[in-house]
Amino acid sequence: MVQNVIERTIVWGDLDALGIVFYPRYSEWIDACGHHFFDKLGLNLGQLWSERGIQFGLLETSCRYHQSGRYFQRIKIVTAIETLTEKTVYLSHRIYDREDEILMVDGLEKRICMDVSDSKRFRGLEIPTDVYSILQQAVNS
Amino acid sequence: MVQNVIERTIVWGDLDALGIVFYPRYSEWIDACGHHFFDKLGLNLGQLWSERGIQFGLLETSCRYHQSGRYFQRIKIVTAIETLTEKTVYLSHRIYDREDEILMVDGLEKRICMDVSDSKRFRGLEIPTDVYSILQQAVNS
Amino acid sequence: MVQNVIERTIVWGDLDALGIVFYPRYSEWIDACGHHFFDKLGLNLGQLWSERGIQFGLLETSCRYHQSGRYFQRIKIVTAIETLTEKTVYLSHRIYDREDEILMVDGLEKRICMDVSDSKRFRGLEIPTDVYSILQQAVNS
């Protein structure tokens, strides 16, 4: 199973008044890691959009918070496909402390393939065969 | 059941490159609406923290996205308690278009009562009796 | 001189670990207030873009911070045109506490009129006559 790992350091602007990460920041990182994951597979989402009018939109997201993130903590985010269907791809994102490997947050993004060529009206569609086979290979390898 | 309603207008900075709301923005609004909801009940979370060392931390969040938000769309967010236990309160947040009342996003925050008086180490605790009875009244009224 | 006033309450997610507003949040609000200001003049920037391929892009921004914003503080942001030239419009944004009217932040956005009809390459252009006369009226009235 292909995984992508992104490292980052928690910074001042990620923190809330308690000195721990404000939770919508996790969603921002997770979204970015989804894009990095697709890019790693050779499926840059910017190109998929500009060249083929396709995007993977969000149906549902969820996050469980196990341990608070702190200032200058070094973390890593591990992204992989959890489920693949004809129209959808579910990505799991696990955020770990980089020193002790403790799981801090685990998140899930349920994304659906969309035709976004009409910017006013998006509609779900089956993942194109070539894209699907790349995703399937990422699951099976 | 007590509900709190917050109105807002979607602005430029909420949008992604597709011209629809970037999903972590919903989490930001939902978090804010949670704070407004507590404040409406007379439980301002800033005061609970500074006066009693208590905060309601996040265990889990989830969001389902039904319809994309667009530039200058006028929305409202309706917040209520979904579940109340001795240690936790789950808040539901439903985001609607203000004109046609269509449900755009529904989100859930599972929050746990925490003693945060030691800023280095937070720990779960039972919701204090007076706070619990206010929350229970919000469920039952 | 036409002014637009937007009120808001500082929320948890706006704060940093010191319990005061994290300064890029001011820029987010200021940008939103710029869009509200144009909309008030009958120049909705979303429409200007979709109907005429025009946007007002940023050349330069600056902010001076006089007093820290705190949790649940009620503020207002007053936006007006500071300077208008053939190609540019400078917006001043003053953020006040709503109770005591103390100036907390003052910001400036230098915006230039751009043809953005080619999404790959934007270029500066003179503000169209009808738009310019609306802006000039906002300065003079």
Added chain:
Amino acid sequence: MVQNVIERTIVWGDLDALGIVFYPRYSEWIDACGHHFFDKLGLNLGQLWSERGIQFGLLETSCRYHQSGRYFQRIKIVTAIETLTEKTVYLSHRIYDREDEILMVDGLEKRICMDVSDSKRFRGLEIPTDVYSILQQAVNS
């Protein structure tokens, strides 16, 4: 003169509806780069705060935007001290495209040394001698 360089890739969540970086994101990165710069000098701002009750607060910020940032563009941010006085340190942050070295944004943060040990009331103070001499060395080296 000591410089700190941080590399990053522009991601989906940084973009606005025009497909270019929404400008408050630059402020977020610049703030983070300020913290990285201090950390590089051995002056971790989290430690300065927790151990000595000191923080470098913002007096003023400004940014000039020369070229738009785009999806998956690889950039670097170069941070250095521009001016050092008894109470203040001004940091310059220059954002470049990593391939062609073109300057995209240059920003300035005017920071003042503050005693923040009383969380309700911050006040400016002279930069402590040991901290000042580290900063001065960063200017002169």
